[in-house]
Amino acid sequence: MDDNKLLQKLSQNLLEILNDDEYCDITIEVGDDPYVKVFRAHMNILNYRSSYLRRVLSTIERRNDEPLIHIKLPNIILPEIFQIILRYIYGGRLSLEEYDALDIIKILVAASELSLQELVDYIQSFLTKNKADWMEQNFNLIYQTSFEKGSFLELQKYCTNLISNNPNKIFKSLDFSTTPEKLLILIIQNDNLQMTEIQVWENVLKWGFAQNPGFPSDPSNFSKDDFTSLKNTLHQCIPFVRFYNLTSKEFFYNVVPYKKILPKELYMDLLKTFLDPDSKPIDKPKPRKGTNNSSETSSSKYQVLIKF
Incomplete structure (x- = not known):
């Protein structure tokens, strides 16, 4: 059995643990009224896979009479997106080809919130290599998303290069009319504007x-x-x-x-x-x-x- 098959087996077993409530010791509330979902998970796995969750868990004092610890995630993370993230946390795999580009952006933002930097890097690379046409058509969303988070360095580089080298693509994007004034000024004051x-x-x-x-x-x-x-x-x-x-x-x-x-x-x-x-x-x-x-x-x- 080669290494890849061994890792696939490990991933499968960990996902089976996620789906088994018997040894769960934490519940995670995700979403906002009226759309809220509660997930069951395992503190040990969360603690080692996400530095954000590790910080949250370190502040909680567990009482002996509490069978489960309960935490709530920021409302910026949607339940359906967290479910995807949680499966990644356990199984270590994520097939982005299964999702549309807008959902991938939501996964990226959630991964950043949860301090999953390796996933953030992977998603940025996937977007620039496979979703360039979509990003050009939705440049405002990509620009605002990339510069709201300091960790999206690859997307920031993509935006900067597009502004300098291919501004026509921005002006022809589907959402050009909603371009923020500050972004428009940034584009037109660029000395390298082609x-x-x-x-x-x-x-x-x-x-x-x-x-x-x-x-x-x-x-x-x-x-x-x-x-x-x-x-x-x-x-x-x-x-x-x-x-x-x-x-x-x-x-x-x-x-x-x-x-x-x-x-x-x-x-x-x-x-x-x-x-x-x-x-x-x-x-x-x-x-x-x-x-x-x-x-x-x-x-x-x-x-x-x-x-x-």
Whole structure:
């Protein structure tokens, strides 16, 4: 019998112990009203498999007249997820292929809560290797999850790389409209962003429209209140758009229609820069890495079209 078969037999026996109530000495309450489930388990196994549970158990004084110790887990862990985790604690195996990606994220969070670092590492590796497409489509969830927990270093690295190298995938994700403002700012202020500046501006506008459903698609049909709302929405983002790296044509067709949402001083300086070939902004930002931005400040083709 090879080592693998021996381990499989050991795993099977330990799972049989989990399913046998005769020697259980602890009950674990999981969930919140009205969905609560109580699991039976063995302190010795929990103590050696989870440092979190070891800390919890070390604070409990067991009385002789109590046949079972009772503990309650944080409400963040769902009963159906803890059942999966508990089988892993006993059997040492977990086939992630059996679960959808969202459940795997829930298992990851629960494993972190229970200080099962080897399982946390295993799940992160599985996600990056097998669920990359799903994570791109649900980037906000992955980003928020990974940075809420300091132990999700592999997911954090995945998010950072995607922001720098493939931002288009984030902007095209299913949940882009719900992207937190702080995350959007983090993306657009990145010097290594692999996008032209006009693409950055278009996506900032797209996000702004998503936060204000019901806006006309054409800014010429905006009301004064519409412009005010959009200006307030994008107030924190606009300083990180590198307008000076646009071409004159891009500035005229894509920025001028939204001039009312820009700070007045910025808009006037942009006009001066694009209308006067001899005018140069003092602190013109550098083009982003990998882009070919080049402002047509010397072009006169579109200058006569710009209206104040």
